[in-house]
Every structure is written in C-alpha cells, then in structure tokens.
Amino acid sequence: MASPAEHCQRERGVPMKPTPRNQQHDPAPGTPKAEIPSDETRAEGASEETPADLASDEARAEVGMLVAFLHPGSASRRARALVREALQGEGVSEDEISDAETAAGELAANAERHGRPPYEVRVFTLGGAPAWCEVVDGDPDLGWIPAVLDRPRVQTVVDLYAEGGRGLMLVRVLSEGHCRAYPTTTFATGEPAKAVAFALPTRSGTRLTCPPLLRLGRRRARVLS
Numbered sequence: 001m002a003s004p005a006e007h008c009q010r011e012r013g014v015p016m017k018p019t020p021r022n023q024q025h026d027p028a029p030g031t032p033k034a035e036i037p038s039d040e041t042r043a044e045g046a047s048e049e050t051p052a053d054l055a056s057d058e059a060r061a062e063v064g065m066l067v068a069f070l071h072p073g074s075a076s077r078r079a080r081a082l083v084r085e086a087l088q089g090e091g092v093s094e095d096e097i098s099d100a101e102t103a104a105g106e107l108a109a110n111a112e113r114h115g116r117p118p119y120e121v122r123v124f125t126l127g128g129a130p131a132w133c134e135v136v137d138g139d140p141d142l143g144w145i146p147a148v149l150d151r152p153r154v155q156t157v158v159d160l161y162a163e164g165g166r167g168l169m170l171v172r173v174l175s176e177g178h179c180r181a182y183p184t185t186t187f188a189t190g191e192p193a194k195a196v197a198f199a200l201p202t203r204s205g206t207r208l209t210c211p212p213l214l215r216l217g218r219r220r221a222r223v224l225s
Contacts, residue, residue, distance in 0.1 A: 062127045065217030067187050068224045070119035070135075072112055079108035079121040079135060082224065083200070086123045086130040091203035099174040100133065100200050106167035107135035107196050115139040115194070118186055123200070124212040132208050134197040136184060142194050145181040148172075149196075171198055178207045184214060187221070 068082050083104040087097045104121065111119050115137030124132040148168045171179050178199035186193045199207035 063212050063216040064125040064128065064220040064222070065212075066123040066125070066130075066222050066224060068121050069188065070108055070112075070121055072117070072119075075108040075112045075119050076105040080105040082121055082123060083130075083133055086125075087200065090129055092201045096201035100198075103171045103174045103179075103198050104133055104135065106171055107198075110167050110196070111135050111137040118188060118193075120187055122187065122195075122217070124217050126212070129202060130200050131202060132197060132211055133200055134184070134195040134211065136186060136193050136195045138186060138191065138193050140183055140192040140194050142181050142183070145194075145196060149179050149181055168196075171196075175199055176207065178209060180211065182211065187218070187223075 066082065066086060068078060070078050080101045084097055084101045087100060108119065108121060116139045118136075118138050120134075120136040122134040122136060123130050124134070144165075145168065148165045149172055175198035179197065181194065181196045184193050184195040185191060195211070197211055199209070201207065
C-alpha cells in the first residue's frame, strides 16, 4: 500500500507540500467544472487531460470511501462514531482516535449550526486503511472557513472564536494542520456543496496533505446505514 504522501504525488503528478498559510484553497480535486469559477476553467479547445487522469491503476484501485448521512440533532454523535469505528484496529493510538473523533464531531456540529442539509460524513480509505475525513453540507459557500483553517494560531483573533471559529481552530490543532475546506458535491444527489475535512492518523505516522479524488472514491463507496 502506498503511503499517504505517495498517494498525493500520484494523484497530482507532483510532489505534495503542506498548504501555504493565508492562501485560498483551490477547488477539490475531481470537482465538476460547473462548481469551479470561470477563471479556473480551461480555455476552449484545451486538453481535458489532467494529472489526476494519469494516476496509475494501482492508485485508482486503492481509493475507497465510507459514507454516512447525518441527521439534525445527531450529526455530531454519528460523525464521531463513524470515525472511531473506522480507526479502531488500524494501529493508531487511543489518543489519536479520540482526537480524530473530536475533530469530526466539531465539524459535524458546525455544519449543522452554520450550513444546511443534506449533511454527510465521508471517510476515504487508501488500500483499505482510513486516511481522510470529510464533513459535507449542502451550502456550497465556503465563507471564512479556509481563512480560519489557514491562519497560524497566534494570528487568530478573539472574535473568530465567537463567530464559530473555535471549533475549526480545534480541528486544526487536533489534525496537526492537515485540514482543508473546498467545494464538492453531495454523494446522494450530486448537488454543489462544501467539504471541511482533515487527514486521519495512520499507522505509519504520516498524514495526507490533499483530499483523495471524489470520483475515485465513488467507484468503491460503501453507504452505511
């Protein structure tokens, strides 16, 4: 099984580096063109092939996805339970599981409080091992979320905490900065949405620095009841 870093290199075609601070996030890999702003689209007649399309068969076969639909009133609890269940038996410590569980719960609570239905939690797997967790809601507006996730802790002003940024900053700390927000689509309907996500702890100790391709995850998706 490829390491998380090798997986990102395969998908992007270039070595991955941590997301620079104070930088707007790019659209998620695999995001349909309709969701990408016009200045990001290719010129007419340009090649449709991307580095992601050149990923090896091995890399494509490695990506799987667990999907659970979240309901108002129980979104945080369901997200926490799914992440804990996914990580148990994967060779990570109880503290790491607890941190990931807390991060997922915070994101689900934020989605329910500030976003709109439908709500989903998606755990991407690489070679069967959980590696990336997304919490998705039906409001595609990213708002100030990327700015909060990208800011160094010392630059975060107090009023961000009052505006709901406290949970995001906690996710940043618990994921060691391996967190992102980007446009996506809902699994159930394919409608525009947003994902706020973080890398899960792994047995090797390395974490993903980019989200896996959604279109690859869909091919081996398992919807949990």
